[in-house]
Amino acid sequence: MSDICYRPPGTQLNILNGVNFSLREKSFGLIFGKSGSGKTTLLQLLAGLNKPTSGSICIQRYGDDGQPKTDPELLPTEKVGIVFQFPERFFVADNVLDEITFGWPRQKGSLQLKEHLTSNLQRAFNWVGLDSIPLDKDPQLLSGGYKRRLALAIQLVQTPDLLILDEPLAGLDWKARADVAKLLKHLKKELTLLVVSHDLRELASLVDQSWRMETGGILIAERPPV
Numbered sequence: 001m002s003d004i005c006y007r008p009p010g011t012q013l014n015i016l017n018g019v020n021f022s023l024r025e026k027s028f029g030l031i032f033g034k035s036g037s038g039k040t041t042l043l044q045l046l047a048g049l050n051k052p053t054s055g056s057i058c059i060q061r062y063g064d065d066g067q068p069k070t071d072p073e074l075l076p077t078e079k080v081g082i083v084f085q086f087p088e089r090f091f092v093a094d095n096v097l098d099e100i101t102f103g104w105p106r107q108k109g110s111l112q113l114k115e116h117l118t119s120n121l122q123r124a125f126n127w128v129g130l131d132s133i134p135l136d137k138d139p140q141l142l143s144g145g146y147k148r149r150l151a152l153a154i155q156l157v158q159t160p161d162l163l164i165l166d167e168p169l170a171g172l173d174w175k176a177r178a179d180v181a182k183l184l185k186h187l188k189k190e191l192t193l194l195v196v197s198h199d200l201r202e203l204a205s206l207v208d209q210s211w212r213m214e215t216g217g218i219l220i221a222e223r224p225p226v
């Protein structure tokens with residue numbers, strides 16, 4: 001991400017002012033900082049939900065020898081998943097299967113895509129440890145930790161290269177927080193994670209790279225203060 005500036009349409013002030021950072025593949029990146037400093041705004045740009053006013057967000061692939069394989073390309077937003085704060089508030093279905101397959105192709109012609117998604121579904125459930133949950137269970141009846149697992153599975157089924165999480169532990173009890181942190185440690189082996197969080201205690205041991213965001217949208221590389 002280089003020299004990203006963002007000013008919401010119709011406003012005069014930049015929320016982000018020249019943000020620069022790069023996150024390595026299959027690592028765990030943490031962004032922390034004061035409320036209102038622009039963390040969520042940054043995540044929304046990475047997920048393609050808003051466009052930067054200037055600057056670019058690119059992906060650079062490296063070979064096993066550590067040398068760049070290709071020129072940097074613009075980050076394909078279909079390879080980015082995002083789990084917002086309190087994702088369970090946005091659940092719409094009355095059973096786990098419908099929740100996870102919401103928006104999937106329903107027509108006969110899309111059978112191949114359906115099969116592809118179904119095998120991804122098995123894998124995603126396996127990764128997040130949802131295998132033991134009946135698919136007809138009402139998502140609202142799951143425990144707090146299992147609701148977060150479901151929210152993760154909904155994104156993982158789309159096989160993102162980058163998974164962004166906004167405050168993944170917020171509102172959970174200590175046991176669920178520890179469970180979700182353990183799960184993120186496991187997921188880090190499979191894909192790149194970028195997390196915004198104030199919960200530095202549980203997550204600090206997972207962090208490979210971290211940045212503090214200052215008001216005015218400047219990122220400074222810094223270890224989490226725990």
Ligand SMILES: Nc1ncnc2c1ncn2[C@@H]1O[C@H](COP(=O)(O)OP(=O)(O)OP(=O)(O)O)[C@@H](O)[C@H]1O
Nearest residue numbers: 008009011015033034035036037038039040041042
């Ligand atoms: N569309 C918008 N128009 C005007 N101001 C906005 C808009 N979106 C966000 N802001 C402002 O930009 C600043 C950064 O907001 P943002 O939500 O990104 O901060 P944050 O660091 O994620 O905060 P928190 O930790 O409380 O979630 C805030 O002052 C917010 O009020």
